[in-house]
Amino acid sequence: MINDLNQLPPAGNKYASKLRFRHCAQEQQILRYAIPTEYCGHGNTFHDLVEAHQALGKLTQDSGLILSINAHLWGCVFPVLLYGTEPQKEEWLPDLLSGDLIAGHAITETQAGSDLSALETTATQTKDSFVLNGYKRFITNTPIADVLVVYALLEGELSAFLVKKDDIGANFRDKPHVDSCVTATMGDVILLGCSIPFDRRLGSAGAGKMMAQTALEFERAFIFAGISGIMGSHLTTVINYSRERQADGAYLGAHQGVSHKIAEMKVGLDTIRLWVNECARLKDHNKRITLASAQTKLFASEAFLQFCLDAVQILGANGMITNNPTLALVHDALASRLFAGSSEIQKNIIAALLGTGEGFKR
Secondary structure, eight states: OGGGGGGSOOSOSHHHHHHHHHHHHHTSOGGGTTOOGGGTSOOOOHHHHHHHHHHHHHHHOOHHHHHHHHHHIIIIIHHHHHHOOHHHHHHHHHHHHHTSSOEEEEOOBTTBSSOGGGOOOEEEEOSSOEEEEEEEEEEETGGGOSEEEEEEEETTEEEEEEEETTSTTEEEOOOSOOSSSTTSOEEEEEEEEEEEOGGGEESSTTOHHHHHHHHHHHHHHHHHHHHHHHHHHHHHHHHHHHHHOEETTEEGGGSHHHHHHHHHHHHHHHHHHHHHHHHHHHHHTTOOOHHHHHHHHHHHHHHHHHHHHHHHHHHGGGGGSTTOHHHHHHHHHHHHTTTTSOHHHHHHHHHHHTTOSTTOOO
């Protein structure tokens, strides 16, 4: 049962985070949704994936775990599924879906994130291998990852490579620490003369930009499925508190200022769910989600932050107590405006797809 996750150690270190991740993969089969049966998946739909992730969020209340699972799925599992050769799928997918391998993707660098044209990590082809050199920063799952999809310039064109933690010249670090989504381990990736075999290039040479953009689209579309499950539980907490706490001779929820905030929280939460389900509907009908995923991410991350601020405001000083989960969620909401592309990046994407924005000329 998914509640068994609560019997595991709380994720406060790499060991506990890995245990919780693998429990979800092995006991709950959470990584197999929307994956064809011929590749060890459930053979079901993105709608099923969304429902499963919502349930996971509701019962675990762990946004770091949600971030970790999404980094694994969209950063590595789906790139292998969509762009890998048949031998690569046969080699990697069984262990990725079982959780025996934990993965992610390494895009961000110290001076480059959403701007893929600014990436500087390089890959050089030698007689018998690819040699990677570069520095990746703020990479989710790095401290617990067995493999990462690393994006690097091969002959000036962005390409993708499967790099293992034990490859010579690869250093998966456990720093820097970020004070949000703390149960999702994060760190830097340092590649110094990292040599990998030819069969570890993922996708065709120069296809890295398309692959990275696709991975980010998936992440933007579906990461809030799990987060919305967490939000639903917090909304219940706030409603119950407003029915119990009294102020000026009436229950807190009877005051219009409070009841209106709760109404807005409910509207924000349900609108997030509508957007996520719309992305699932589009994918289940083999439609593009470039615009819908950017709209989902933009609305959801901003609504998530306002939701958390309103929750703390209603809870008052009780919401500010050290280790209060609602207060911790504010930090996670701040991070949500940044991961998978900041809110400003989402606006740029939406504007560009509408034929406006920076660079637009009549």
